[in-house]
Amino acid sequence: MAGRTAPGKTIGTILLPVYLSADEDPETVLSSSAFDDVCTVLHALRDHDPAFGAALDAARGQVGTRRMTPSLPGKVIADLPDRLDGDFHTALCTRLLMQTTKPFWERLQQLADYISARGDLPGPSTAPELHQFVKTQRNRRRHGYMGSEELAALEALPGWLWQAPRISEELRSRARAMRDAGLSLNDIANHFATEGVESASGPITWKSSAIRSMLTTNEERTAIASSRDERWERRYAALREWTEVVGALKWRNAGMDPVLQRWMIRQKSDYRAGNPRMTSELVTRLEALPGWFWEHAKPARGDREAA
Numbered sequence: 080m081a082g083r084t085a086p087g088k089t090i091g092t093i094l095l096p097v098y099l100s101a102d103e104d105p106e107t108v109l110s111s112s113a114f115d116d117v118c119t120v121l122h123a124l125r126d127h128d129p130a131f132g133a134a135l136d137a138a139r140g141q142v143g144t145r146r147m148t149p150s151l152p153g154k155v156i157a158d159l160p161d162r163l164d165g166d167f168h169t170a171l172c173t174r175l176l177m178q179t180t181k182p183f184w185e186r187l188q189q190l191a192d193y194i195s196a197r198g199d200l201p202g203p204s205t206a207p208e209l210h211q212f213v214k215t216q217r218n219r220r221r222h223g224y225m226g227s228e229e230l231a232a233l234e235a236l237p238g239w240l241w242q243a244p245r246i247s248e249e250l251r252s253r254a255r256a257m258r259d260a261g262l263s264l265n266d267i268a269n270h271f272a273t274e275g276v277e278s279a280s281g282p283i284t285w286k287s288s289a290i291r292s293m294l295t296t297n298e299e300r301t302a303i304a305s306s307r308d309e310r311w312e313r314r315y316a317a318l319r320e321w322t323e324v325v326g327a328l329k330w331r332n333a334g335m336d337p338v339l340q341r342w343m344i345r346q347k348s349d350y351r352a353g354n355p356r357m358t359s360e361l362v363t364r365l366e367a368l369p370g371w372f373w374e375h376a377k378p379a380r381g382d383r384e385a386a
Contacts, residue, residue, distance in 0.1 A: 093120060114171070114174065114175065117175065118175060118178045118179055121135070121155070121175065121179045122179055125179065131152065131154060133228075134152035134154070135151075135152060135176065135179055135180050136180050136181075136184040136228075137152075137184070138150060138151060138152055138172075138176055138180075139176045139177075139180035139181075139182075139184040139185050140184045140185060140187060140188035141188070142173060142176060142177075142185050142188075148169055150172055151172050151175060151176070155175075157171055157172070159171075183229055184232075186209070186212045187229075187232055187233070187236075189209060190209055190212060190213070190236065191236060193206055193209055194236055194237055194238060195237075198238075199238060199248075200213055200238060200239070200240065201213065214243075216229075216233055217241055217242070217243070217353050220241060220353055221351060221352065221353040223373075227359075230359055231359065234358070234359060240355050241353045241354065241355045241357075242352070242353050242354055242355050250276065250293070251293050251294075254267055254271075254290055254293050254294060255294060257270065258290075258294060263287075264287035264290045264291055264294075265287045267287075267290045268285040268286050268287050268289065268290050269285070271285045271290075272284075272285040307356075311361075314339060314342045315364065315365075317336070317339055318339055318342070318343065318368060319368060321335060321339070322368055322369045322370065326369070326370075327369035327370030328343075328368060328369065328370035328371055328372075329370060346361075346365060347373055347374055350362065350373055351373070
């Protein structure tokens with residue numbers, strides 16, 4: 080049933096016969112253990128061949144679209160008797176995908192479709208199930224339960240954020256319109272406080288500084304981010320130089336500049352909190368430093384499935 084190419088060799092074929100008698104009900108057969116051996120082999124193949132595993136995950140994503148008929152990767156061929164119609168083939172593909180892939184990939188495709196249609200991440204009122212999926216993935220990453228493939232797939236989504244934004248674009252637009260109408264920052268803050276307006280993450284104490292932050296333009300944010308990036312690079316270079324001179328980092332690093340020590344603590348705090356500034360690239364660079372470790376951070380577990 081399954082075929083794959085071994086490096087430097089000809090195509091090898093694995094035949095997995097499943098006996099179906101003429102008087103058996105197809106639905107009963109699908110719900111039985113008749114195809115368990117097929118799933119076992121597919122699991123073994125995906126562990127041996129990452130590309131094949133990725134193809135299975137992509138096929139699981141098709142299940143989430145509900146626009147395409149579920150199908151198996153091209154290396155897997157289901158040779159069915161003529162008496163079994165297309166519905167049985169679809170049901171078989173769906174079952175094999177459900178048993179050999181994580182539900183994460185189906186939800187991920189649904190999330191990608193939502194973002195493509197709406198242009199933003201789902202909210203609790205617009206798409207509660209997808210909103211809960213987003214929250215779950217942020218928590219998984221924060222607690223160290225997310226694999227690198229899943230992390231990269233989420234970060235490839237347009238507009239993905241590891242930390243939920245406190246202020247919605249709708250509320251930001253309201254504040255901008257009030258400012259254009261001549262209201263001061265303090266007036267806008269008092270208006271929101273009187274109205275009982277909450278941020279996306281819950282209640283907030285409205286002050287003029289909060290309104291000023293809301294109204295900061297993208298250009299201003301870019302300038303701030305550029306300055307922050309330059310400062311990060313300087314601190315990282317100093318820490319790398321420390322390891323080259325003194326040796327691997329330890330729990331306590333006697334003689335290290337207190338400013339550099341506080342910077343290290345901040346990086347680890349941002350990582351645990353899921354701060355969007357702590358990208359996977361920065362994580363990789365920090366972990367490349369001799370002796371670097373994340374206090375209180377749990378190691379990634381491949382056996383923890385996404386909700």
